[in-house]
């Protein structure tokens with residue numbers, strides 16, 4: 001059985017004291033092992049990054065960007081191979097994996113703007129013969145820790161931007177589906193990146209804690225669940241590091257009585273069940289305003305869900321695949337059990353679907369639950385599975401209050417034909433990413449991605465302009481070259 005190892009100083013390393021099984025969630029079988037880096041191995045990666053930094057920070061931004069142009073091309077050429085790797089370990093169907101990769105490549109395209117993004121600011125004659133400018137200097141060694149649900153895209157949110165800014169990177173991917181992440185980092189070397197600038201260490205808490213504690217690591221970007229995001233943020237910042245830690249979500253869609261219901265249903269299908277609901281932007285709660293809207297929504301959803309196909313990643317006619325682990329399958333089923341036990345109505349039941357030929361796979365079918373209330377456990381927690389819950393309210397304000405009261409604030413959306421209602425909603429809702437008749441309002445790569453409340457710890461969002469700010473620090477230089485013969489006397493006060 002092969003072992004997925006590390007990439008340190010441009011070299012593949014597969015020896016490991018500890019390993020963990022990597023499953024194919026479509027079959028439930030173990031196909032590979034992943035190496036779990038020891039403290040010493042992570043320290044080796046940090047040392048390689050530290051050693052590469054002086055030369056890399058002085059490499060012109062245009063040259064750094066040129067590597068990203070080649071990297072983009074290699075990602076496109078290897079797309080099928082990458083999507084198959086994602087499918088085998090994550091369970092994503094090829095169309096979904098291709099979408100993830102495209103979003104990742106868009107972040108590489110953004111990194112290609114590096115010379116433009118790093119121009120800084122300049123003011124001539126801020127005083128007599130005095131010029132002043134601000135430079136965006138790299139931080140040094142920076143680290144990324146990423147989740148299982150986007151093994152290609154989320155790492156690409158981080159290191160292309162960090163690297164074109166002149167930093168050197170150590171990435172700790174999810175140990176559940178590490179192969180595509182490692183392969184993509186190898187492509188970056190094929191694109192011409194010098195050894196040591198980008199390093200990948202697979203591992204678990206030991207690897208993460210080493211990155212959080214090592215004083216050579218200047219900044220940490222994290223994406224994952226909220227309890228771990230909070231731990232990462234608190235530990236990294238108390239160790240003097242810059243940190244952005246993106247956490248979990250519970251994204252609500254408001255369905256107004258005037259919404260185009262057929263369109264809303266179509267949009268909700270993809271947004272709730274796409275990628276088996278394992279997206280931090282998945283819409284998992286539909287808040288229907290008024291019983292008429294709720295009844296129409298539930299009956300149309302029920303009908304539209306009948307043809308949905310859950311199945312193995314290898315069949316591209318499937319709409320979505322398995323969830324990531326057997327434990328995740330039990331968790332999602334448990335949330336449906338608990339909603340039912342606490343009084344909700346399971347309208348379409350995805351527990352234990354029959355997937356012919358894949359009896360060992362971790363499948364959950366698309367599930368619709370009506371009459372959910374905010375007191376229910378299934379409403380409070382992030383289910384992270386193909387489950388859409390319907391909450392019924394009487395007014396739009398009640399729907400907004402519900403969203404604002406939830407601990408998470410990642411994404412939300414309103415379905416309506418009323419521009420005034422939509423404008424009030426976008427202006428006032430306490431959520432970081434907001435859609436109007438757009439169910440997954442994921443910002444494009446030249447904006448930035450992040451939630452509010454307990455969906456993000458830190459201030460700067462991921463990728464786009466915020467990433468350039470996160471991965472650089474400002475240095476402002478004030479310079480005077482007095483003309484020959486002109487010398488001012490001593491001054492003991494600011495000029496007035």
Ligand code: NAD
Nearest residue numbers: 146147148173174205208223224225228246247248249280
């Ligand atoms: P996770 O928190 O379990 O793991 C994320 C990373 O943290 C992994 O690399 C893992 O190895 C590491 N980790 C796990 N436990 C740790 C511990 N005790 N100490 C140190 N490190 C630890 O998350 P996941 O299950 O891989 O991903 C799903 C979660 O990520 C969901 O909650 C989802 O909403 C969230 N997510 C959020 C965003 C966002 O942008 N806000 C994007 C994608 C996923």
